Amino acid sequence: MTACPLSRIHTLMPPASTARSTGDFRADRRYEYARAAFDERDFEAAADLARQVLELAPDFAAAHAMLGRALAELGAREEAVGALRQTLVLEPVDELGVRLDLARLGALAPGEAITDGYVRALFDDYAPKFDQHLTQSLHYRGPALIADALRRACSKQTLDYRFGLALDLGCGTGLMAQALEGLCSSIEGVDLSPGMLEKAGKTKLYDALHEGELVSFLSSCASAEADLVVAADVFVYMAALDAAFREAHRVLQREGLFAFTVQAHEREGFILGEDARYAHSETYLRELAETAGFTVVIFERVSTREDRGVPVPGFLCVLQR
Numbered sequence: 001m002t003a004c005p006l007s008r009i010h011t012l013m014p015p016a017s018t019a020r021s022t023g024d025f026r027a028d029r030r031y032e033y034a035r036a037a038f039d040e041r042d043f044e045a046a047a048d049l050a051r052q053v054l055e056l057a058p059d060f061a062a063a064h065a066m067l068g069r070a071l072a073e074l075g076a077r078e079e080a081v082g083a084l085r086q087t088l089v090l091e092p093v094d095e096l097g098v099r100l101d102l103a104r105l106g107a108l109a110p111g112e113a114i115t116d117g118y119v120r121a122l123f124d125d126y127a128p129k130f131d132q133h134l135t136q137s138l139h140y141r142g143p144a145l146i147a148d149a150l151r152r153a154c155s156k157q158t159l160d161y162r163f164g165l166a167l168d169l170g171c172g173t174g175l176m177a178q179a180l181e182g183l184c185s186s187i188e189g190v191d192l193s194p195g196m197l198e199k200a201g202k203t204k205l206y207d208a209l210h211e212g213e214l215v216s217f218l219s220s221c222a223s224a225e226a227d228l229v230v231a232a233d234v235f236v237y238m239a240a241l242d243a244a245f246r247e248a249h250r251v252l253q254r255e256g257l258f259a260f261t262v263q264a265h266e267r268e269g270f271i272l273g274e275d276a277r278y279a280h281s282e283t284y285l286r287e288l289a290e291t292a293g294f295t296v297v298i299f300e301r302v303s304t305r306e307d308r309g310v311p312v313p314g315f316l317c318v319l320q321r
Helices: 026-038 043-056 061-073 077-090 098-104 116-137 144-154 175-179 194-201 214-220 244-250 281-294
Strands: 163-169 183-189 208-211 226-231 251-267 271-274 279-283 295-302 314-320
Touching: 026 043, 043 061, 043 077, 061 077, 061 098, 077 098, 098 163, 116 194, 144 175, 144 251, 144 295, 144 314, 163 214, 163 251, 175 183, 183 194, 214 244, 226 244, 244 251, 244 281, 251 281, 251 295, 279 281, 281 295, 281 314
Parallel strands: 163 183, 163 226, 183 208, 226 251, 251 279
Antiparallel strands: 251 314, 271 279, 295 314
């Protein structure tokens, strides 16, 4: 299954935590001026100030990213691509998220746009305000929807609404564990962000927390050891989901459940949307489920959050091994 073509992605500014010092006060000050100019949409000034920073600190990746983003807004595509690629030469893990900009410019495949390094930096910066922002500003309710869907799936399949070991993929600050409290004999979480895991640990709901990428984590688990695998809104940061489905099926016991939410895409495959998140189609998800050996128990349209007051279309799925 191939990804659908990229339409347009909004330019992203890097998370605050990734703005490093050059060690030169003059360069740092010019860089802050460049950030301010960019925020005010004065892209010519932002590009000029970024060039001044690079005269003083040629290897400052954040200034190359700023220059590339400003040039992209000015329509200077080739120069922008060059500056953004130089950012990746200096910081290949891409904490600054310039691969998203390269994808927007058509210089990188959409499926390669989001890296673990970017997600880790994004959520480490987001961790202190994550719960309040999600639940109050975005009206996020993914964990509650998944918990309710699991209750209905258990009723439909004549299973007890209780689980042995549950694996929480992309556990974040622990909102999913809170929604499942008292329903699992044990629960383990995995997340890329140390900041998120620190918050999750404070809930005292997890028997173990693991820092890492979710497919690698699942690959390290024993076959047929879990009753439940959940992934609340984590697949929006992943393009192809083949490996995640395959490993989730492997680690589940017979009749175990795999529950997750995604953003909805109405055509084929998956796309990288304007919100810098991946959206997956119903056809794509159903084909993956069948290939992996799952039975679809629940597949329905939901919205787990809002964007500027508008519900974001999504799918809620419960699959059974």
